Amino acid sequence: MDDVIIIGGSFAGLAAALQLGRARRKVTVLDTGLPRNRFADHSHGLLGHDHKPPLEILAEARQQLARYPTIKLVNARADSISGAIDNFFVLTADGESLAARRLILSYGVADQMPDVPGFIEGWGSTIVPCPYCDGFEVAGRHWGLIWSGPLSHNYVRLYKDWTDTLTVFANGHDIPSDIRADLARRNIPVVDGLITEIDHYESHNATVKLDAGSHVAVDILFAHPHNKPSASLHESLDLATVTTPFGIALQVDERRETSIPGIYAAGDLANPLMASVTTASWQGAIAGISAQQSMLV
Known part of the structure; x- marks a missing residue:
């Protein structure tokens, strides 16, 4: 034994x-x-x-x-x-x-990866969950955040230590008006619509495609499945x-x-x-x- x-x-x-x-x-x-x-x-x-x-x-x-x-x-x-x-x-x-x-x-x-083409392929390189793990390597660059719920508002404040350039992807979430107002005050744009695909070009470079047909390029994408x-x-x-x-x-x-x-x-x-x-x-x-x-x- x-x-x-x-x-x-x-x-x-x-x-x-x-x-x-x-x-x-x-x-x-x-x-x-x-x-x-x-x-x-x-x-x-x-x-x-x-x-x-x-x-x-x-x-x-x-x-x-x-x-x-x-x-x-x-x-x-x-x-x-x-x-x-x-x-x-x-x-x-x-x-x-x-x-x-x-x-x-x-x-x-x-x-549990979402059923979005390109998400699994980018997980761990272009798409990451933790700024303490990967933030230093992409500090000062354009970050993207896929909104996942109330905690995402705290991530916005957290990321400030690494970058001043952040884009939020609502991805179908109903972000309350008071939070949207706070994001606007911080000069953080919110992109509405569902994410339909994520293209990758380098380890730290991604283009987020949305159902309305628009494309937004970021250097790193943060997500919390x-x-x-x-x-x-x-x-x-x-x-x-x-x-x-x-x-x-x-x-x-x-x-x-x-x-x-x-x-x-x-x-x-x-x-x-x-x-x-x-x-x-x-x-x-x-x-x-x-x-x-x-x-x-």
Whole structure:
């Protein structure tokens, strides 16, 4: 029996494994090799790894974990979970049954792309969600924002630290008159109509096409599609969740423990605020340490 099984081997899962391996706890990490940020050319804002490809950072992390004999990395999908604290069972898609005293869920979320030609092709390069991740590289240039709801008004104010040139695409949303007045006061144009296509010419260059036939060119386009957990294990466990503007997240306490004792969660799956590599890593570390300390006698 393992001490801990970690389901999901991206930044949160590997950070948890590192802490547990250094405590000489027996750990198995199950991973399908599809991290959320695999579409991004570079990862930014991670101390010591700024502007490095995220897949390169993860590959280096796996190589470093190899020096810990109690950590086992397995390319497999977890299909089901049963049991209770000190006696959990995980069944993989290959039919293997694994047992552990604790579980850490870090299988992340998957972004739900809109059915707009060119959106998926530009995701992670021309179309991005986070100014902290990509804003510096396009600072001072013409940004576009696809309106997604009330939070978009805050994004307008946030982006001011990076650019003075911003165009808002309403994309069918009914933006209230008082917000439109505030956007006008800030000299931010609003383009009405539905987006029908997005053309890409370079990594930071896009033309937004609208149903009225007009075209608007921007250097970078910010969008915030909804997301959903990358697996449904939390549903079968009936774990408590919280609602976010973009989907759901698992409810955890300050130790990253879920509503079921012995099951912890970290990374985008349990982050209702701002997703990033940095937050996923520290949450994974806390989950690993908390799981280890919960087994002390």
